[in-house]
Amino acid sequence: MTVLPADAVTELIRVLPADQVLTDPDVMATYSRDHTFLQPGKPLCVVLARHRDDVVATMRWASAHRIPVVPRGAGTGVSGGATATDGCVVLTLDRMTAIVELNPEDELAVVEPGVITADLDRAARAHGLMYAPDPGSYEISSIGGNLATNAGGLRCVKYGVTRDSVLGLEAVLADGRVMATGRRTLKGVAGYDLTSLFVGSEGTLGVITSATLRLRRAPLVPPATVAAEFPDVRTAAAASGAIVSAGLRPSMLELLDRMGLQAIDDMRSIGLGANVGAMLLIQCDDPDPQPGAEEMAKLCRQAGASFVAVSSDEAESAELIGIRRMAYPALERLGQLLPEDVCVPRSALSEMIERIAAISASSGVPIGCAAHAGDGNLHPVFVFDRGLPEPPPEIWAAAEEVFRAALDLGGTLTGEHGVGVLKRRWLELETGPVVADVQRSIKHALDPLGILNPGKAI
Numbered sequence: 256m257t258v259l260p261a262d263a264v265t266e267l268i269r270v271l272p273a274d275q276v277l278t279d280p281d282v283m284a285t286y287s288r289d290h291t292f293l294q295p296g297k298p299l300c301v302v303l304a305r306h307r308d309d310v311v312a313t314m315r316w317a318s319a320h321r322i323p324v325v326p327r328g329a330g331t332g333v334s335g336g337a338t339a340t341d342g343c344v345v346l347t348l349d350r351m352t353a354i355v356e357l358n359p360e361d362e363l364a365v366v367e368p369g370v371i372t373a374d375l376d377r378a379a380r381a382h383g384l385m386y387a388p389d390p391g392s393y394e395i396s397s398i399g400g401n402l403a404t405n406a407g408g409l410r411c412v413k414y415g416v417t418r419d420s421v422l423g424l425e426a427v428l429a430d431g432r433v434m435a436t437g438r439r440t441l442k443g444v445a446g447y448d449l450t451s452l453f454v455g456s457e458g459t460l461g462v463i464t465s466a467t468l469r470l471r472r473a474p475l476v477p478p479a480t481v482a483a484e485f486p487d488v489r490t491a492a493a494a495s496g497a498i499v500s501a502g503l504r505p506s507m508l509e510l511l512d513r514m515g516l517q518a519i520d521d522m523r524s525i526g527l528g529a530n531v532g533a534m535l536l537i538q539c540d541d542p543d544p545q546p547g548a549e550e551m552a553k554l555c556r557q558a559g560a561s562f563v564a565v566s567s568d569e570a571e572s573a574e575l576i577g578i579r580r581m582a583y584p585a586l587e588r589l590g591q592l593l594p595e596d597v598c599v600p601r602s603a604l605s606e607m608i609e610r611i612a613a614i615s616a617s618s619g620v621p622i623g624c625a626a627h628a629g630d631g632n633l634h635p636v637f638v639f640d641r642g643l644p645e646p647p648p649e650i651w652a653a654a655e656e657v658f659r660a661a662l663d664l665g666g667t668l669t670g671e672h673g674v675g676v677l678k679r680r681w682l683e684l685e686t687g688p689v690v691a692d693v694q695r696s697i698k699h700a701l702d703p704l705g706i707l708n709p710g711k712a713i
């Protein structure tokens with residue numbers, strides 16, 4: 256007997272408290288989009304999970320009725336991974352916000368997926384520790400979303416991406432079984448590394464309900480920050496290359512171009528000079544940060560910086576790094592954004608910047624560019640009219656040229672944002688058919704009914 260969707264929701268309300276199953280269209284709409292321009296579909300309902308068992312009940316029910324489930328963290332994703340599809344259940348984990356354990360001796364934390372990234376970092380700092388991954392969105396994104404996208408951030412250049420801070424996970428599989436992967440130890444090779452497989456799987460293999468995360472010793476003294484202005488983005492990229500090649504270990508190495516700087520200056524005056532074409536914001540968190548920062552400042556001057564300042568004042572450093580974190584909201588004031596996310600080997604950063612400039616010149620499409628320069632991770636930003644439902648064809652064409660250039664230089668389509676919906680059509684350009692086939696086999700093994708975030712990531 257076929258169960259109608261409305262009957263299925265009634266059945267779900269029988270196994271979950273009614274206030275955790277939302278069906279009001281306006282309320283559901285607020286859980287249906289992520290940070291992209293994508294128009295979401297109409298979900299059947301939204302489930303607010305408060306406990307792992309709510310996720311288990313939802314997945315068992317969804318499997319029984321073959322209803323697609325879109326896991327959702329804080330909805331700050333920029334690739335469409337958390338956008339609702341027609342007839343799906345949006346399963347939001349944003350109420351599961353407990354920091355269950357913070358263990359200074361083993362330098363680890365056990366957390367629920369809805370914990371806001373910066374909250375975990377703050378909690379760790381109270382014990383002299385830190386949670387290193389810090390996406391630009393760390394005040395608004397959740398750990399579950401960070402894990403599902405293998406988020407990067409500003410401090411990756413020294414401490415690695417989210418995957419480098421994960422020891423183990425608990426995930427609810429498509430059929431409702433609970434799987435615990437990994438361990439509490441730094442070492443461990445028992446069986447396939449399913450923890451790593453789940454990190455970056457964009458909600459397509461299981462719903463993460465708990466994570467055991469690695470913490471690190473927080474620096475004892477405030478970091479020193481270098482702000483260097485350059486006449487153009489190529490010179491700034493050359494300085495970044497010089498810092499990396501010199502074997503210095505910045506804890507941040509960020510680049511902003513004129514378009515981003517101008518947008519920031521327009522939003523909150525930063526006293527931007529007319530001749531500044533680009534800026535590097537660099538941080539050194541060595542036990543004695545000043546000598547390293549001075550060395551990096553020297554390399555910036557040698558590469559052609561027009562102005563360099565070094566600050567070890569904590570408030571001033573935070574203000575300078577705050578400039579970098581403002582880039583996205585500032586650019587959003589110009590229109591709708593297609594923020595791209597290519598990553599190239601660090602030695603190819605300058606060449607990639609040249610290629611983006613050439614693509615912009617030949618296509619006539621303005622392309623802004625911010626970068627986690629120390630990782631070779633560029634964010635070419637395309638701005639388009641707010642009235643349009645999606646980027647016009649000339650922007651997609653220029654974006655495709657950017658993707659092809661990154662692949663040509665040995666890079667990737669996405670360094671940290673994930674494939675989501677937006678990059679699916681180009682994915683096989685990077686992976687090739689064999690990897691694509693293996694990925695589909697893994698998906699089928701874990702989710703044979705194809706109910707977990709269908710149409711996303713692979």
Ligand SMILES: Cc1cc2nc3c(=O)[nH]c(=O)nc-3n(C[C@H](O)[C@H](O)[C@H](O)COP(=O)(O)OP(=O)(O)OC[C@H]3O[C@@H](n4cnc5c(N)ncnc54)[C@H](O)[C@@H]3O)c2cc1C
Nearest residue numbers: 328329330331332336390391397399400401403407458463
């Ligand atoms: C201003 C701004 C700056 C940003 N800066 C960065 C940056 O520096 N680096 C970076 O990497 N990203 C950045 N992002 C993108 C975004 O914040 C990250 O992708 C983040 O990891 C998404 O977390 P979220 O909780 O919002 O996840 P969501 O957007 O809710 O979901 C993202 C994906 O994860 C899946 N998912 C969420 N929770 C779970 C779970 N518990 N189990 C299984 N799957 C789940 C969803 O299905 C979806 O596929 C930025 C975004 C903004 C708006």
